[in-house]
Amino acid sequence: MKSSYRQRSIGNRKLSPETLMTSYGYDPFLSEGSVKPPVFLTSTFAFRSAEDGKEFFNYVSGRKAPPNAEDAGLVYSRFNHPNLQIVEERLAVLEGGEGALMFASGMAAITAAILAFARPGDTILHSQPLYGGTETLFVGTLAPFGLKAVGFTDGLSAGAVEAAVAKTAGGKVPIIYIETPANPTCGLVDFDLMVKAADEIEKRQGSRPLIVVDNTMLGPIFQAPLQHGADIVVYSLTKYVGGHSDLVAGGVIGRAKDLAAIKKIRSAFGMQLDPHSSWMLGRSLETLHLRMERASTSASKIARWLKDHPKVAEVHHPELIARGNYQTVYRKFCKAGGSTFAFTFKEAGEAGAFRFLNDLHLFTLAVSLGGTESLISHPASTTHSGVAKEIRDSVGVTDGLVRISVGLENPDDLIADLAEAMEKV
Ligand SMILES: *Cc1c(COP(=O)(O)O)cnc(C)c1O
Numbered sequence: 001m002k003s004s005y006r007q008r009s010i011g012n013r014k015l016s017p018e019t020l021m022t023s024y025g026y027d028p029f030l031s032e033g034s035v036k037p038p039v040f041l042t043s044t045f046a047f048r049s050a051e052d053g054k055e056f057f058n059y060v061s062g063r064k065a066p067p068n069a070e071d072a073g074l075v076y077s078r079f080n081h082p083n084l085q086i087v088e089e090r091l092a093v094l095e096g097g098e099g100a101l102m103f104a105s106g107m108a109a110i111t112a113a114i115l116a117f118a119r120p121g122d123t124i125l126h127s128q129p130l131y132g133g134t135e136t137l138f139v140g141t142l143a144p145f146g147l148k149a150v151g152f153t154d155g156l157s158a159g160a161v162e163a164a165v166a167k168t169a170g171g172k173v174p175i176i177y178i179e180t181p182a183n184p185t186c187g188l189v190d191f192d193l194m195v196k197a198a199d200e201i202e203k204r205q206g207s208r209p210l211i212v213v214d215n216t217m218l219g220p221i222f223q224a225p226l227q228h229g230a231d232i233v234v235y236s237l238t239k240y241v242g243g244h245s246d247l248v249a250g251g252v253i254g255r256a257k258d259l260a261a262i263k264k265i266r267s268a269f270g271m272q273l274d275p276h277s278s279w280m281l282g283r284s285l286e287t288l289h290l291r292m293e294r295a296s297t298s299a300s301k302i303a304r305w306l307k308d309h310p311k312v313a314e315v316h317h318p319e320l321i322a323r324g325n326y327q328t329v330y331r332k333f334c335k336a337g338g339s340t341f342a343f344t345f346k347e348a349g350e351a352g353a354f355r356f357l358n359d360l361h362l363f364t365l366a367v368s369l370g371g372t373e374s375l376i377s378h379p380a381s382t383t384h385s386g387v388a389k390e391i392r393d394s395v396g397v398t399d400g401l402v403r404i405s406v407g408l409e410n411p412d413d414l415i416a417d418l419a420e421a422m423e424k425v
Pocket of ligand 1: 105106107108131133134179183214216217235236237238239248249250
């Protein structure tokens with residue numbers, strides 16, 4: 001057979017991302033014909049000659065650009081290794097970016113993307129609520145290094161975004177950081193408003209802030225921020241992309257120029273993903289389309305069932321939120337609602353929610369999301385317990401709110417489980 005591992009089209013036909021997920025970026029004939037890539041358990045790589053060693057170090061340090069970015073030579077596994085490289089090429093294809101980088105966790109990916117561009121005294125403009133770890137990173141961890149953060153809670157309101165932009169005047173804003181849909185309320189951010197904010201800040205400070213989007217909840221199948229003005233996409237690959245709740249990993253996708261700066265941080269701090277987890281992610285990418293599509297269809301059915309339940313007050317699922325221009329923005333930027341959403345009870349607070357959660361059989365009571373198995377959690381007492389109650393209530397994470405991540409089980413079985421536990425509320 002022909003060696004075609006980087007072929008993107010056949011004749012006039014451009015190949016679909018799902019087709020490329022099984023083979024792209026890996027040449028079996030570099031590994032004894034092994035159809036699946038081996039796990040390259042090595043810390044260091046042999047040079048064919050001293051000249052090669054010199055050249056590869058020039059590439060890896062950024063002193064010189066390799067003639068072909070994909071063949072920059074392997075040096076040492078903190079900088080790069082084959083399992084990392086194969087899956088990074090596939091991630092770039094999926095997201096439509098020039099390249100991708102993988103990290104030991106989503107938080108490592110986010111941290112590297114921030115540290116590559118922000119300097120002491122700078123301000124990060126960001127949406128709210130953010131994933132708890134990201135909120136803690138901005139407000140707690142990075143603050144002593146001189147980084148400020150200014151948030152806006154309504155990413156659909158031009159007025160709210162403009163007010164936050166005004167609050168950042170005085171310092172430099174290198175990054176506009178958004179998470180959409182927000183977890184657990186499924187609040188959306190309008191990408192067009194972010195491009196406008198970047199325009200305005202650019203006029204003020206003379207340099208354009210990068211728009212960084214955490215695409216963990218819907219990407220890469222149902223939302224493509226790079227097509228809507230975003231510069232960099234970050235991921236917790238632990239969630240849908242990994243998809244089996246058996247690994248922790250992160251990713252960054254974007255332009256080659258920005259990735260070079262982020263890669264310097266990754267190499268210096270040693271934030272790279274290990275060969276085994278990288279291999280597992282390659283396995284996961286082969287079924288990503290099928291998993292996300294099936295889980296999203298099931299979640300839509302379950303959300304509609306919950307909406308009609310007499311004990312349920314509100315279902316925060318993208319298809320069912322009617323507030324303001326939510327539906328217009330949702331239809332413009334998202335292809336489907338994904339499978340993580342939340343709902344609130346009409347009367348029950350924490351005690352009622354706990355009785356409900358304790359009575360479930362199929363849903364596993366755990367944080368995290370995006371796995372093959374359905375998970376359920378009580379954000380106010382777990383993932384968001386570090387957030388003050390007034391703030392929690394103001395962003396909608398109330399004591400009666402329950403978050404669901406729908407997996408690949410039969411949706412009618414899941415509904416039967418929910419129906420039985422509802423009797424305990
Ligand atoms: C889980 C998560 C993160 C953090 O990722 P880790 O892989 O746990 O480090 C960041 N953003 C979102 C939206 C997440 O759900």
